[in-house]
Amino acid sequence: MLYDRPYMRQTPEPAAKQTSAVTILLVVTIGIFVLQQVLNVSFPAYGGRPNSFLGDWFAFSADNFKALKVWTVFSYAFLHSTETIMHILGNMLGLYFIGRMLEPLLGKQQFLLLYFSGALVGALTYLAFHFNGHNTVVGASAAVFALVSFFCMRHPEQPITLLLFFILPVTVKPKWLFWGLLGYSIYALLFVELPGNAHVAHSAHLGGFLVGVLYFRYVYSKQSPFGAGTGSPVIEVPEWFKRRKKTAAHTSYRVNRPTTSTDDLQKEVDRILDKINASGFGSLDATEKATLDRAKDILSK
DSSP states (O other), X not given: OGGGSXXXXXXXXXXXXXXXXXXXXXXXXXXXXXXXXXXXXXXXOGGGOOOOHHHHHHSEEHHHHHTTOTTHHHHGXXXXXXXXXXXXXXXXXXXXXXXXXXXXXXXXXXXXXXXXXXXHHHHXXXXXXXXXXXXXXXXXXXXHHHHHHHHHHHSTTSOEEEEETTTEEEEEOHHHXXXXXXXXXXXXXXXXXXXXXXOOOXXXXXXXXXXXXXXXXXXXXXXXXXXXXXXXXXXXXXXXXXXXXXXXXXXXXXXXXXXXXXXXXXXXXXXXXXHHHHHOGGGOOHHHHHHHHHHHHHHTO
């Protein structure tokens, strides 16, 4: 009776292998980069300049935002400069190496949420500094910066090896990488980007960087911005109440507690099975597992 449900079988059928979010992002982004190159060669703009179709409709800029092309706050992350391969190469290497470590930790859905939130906030941060500007922004840098900052906060002491200028291997702790990237981005924003001395959107990088920090603190660690701790209430419950509640919970689910009727036992079993269906078998405590084993013998008679 109990083990007729699929998730209670002794040898569950293996789930179909799904393509990872990192692989999907890599394939789509690289594919669009190839499309950009094909359009530039096959349909160049006047004077041999790069084709502007994708940039006009999918790159982010204050002009596009004001023209209500709101999708560009996400779509710009799939476009890259076609003048050099280093732009897309750096972003895709960061996505691959950091992303393949974070996706198993966060899960596919949460990983994509972090990635695209970095792109969104990066675009809006750039807009805040260049609302009257006419330059466009392309690239996945803000999204990748969100991944990097989250990784640095999640594993601050785990040494990682980077290829400086894609040649020199450098081993560094993520906490120092975090402060180095943050400091450089702030400096470059104030003294390079805002004076108009470069075409790199350091403000977008900072926006993505901020998303990684906030995601780690308030989503992954579940810390409340209004109180300390990992989601614990600000008003502390008295110790005597905690002990009483703990004792009551323990006695309520004691394995050898007599059951008033088969119907009551069946209701308890249904509750446990619903919990398994929602959170997996690993979410059960020892008493719930023992209840299932005992119920299997009683209800199968």
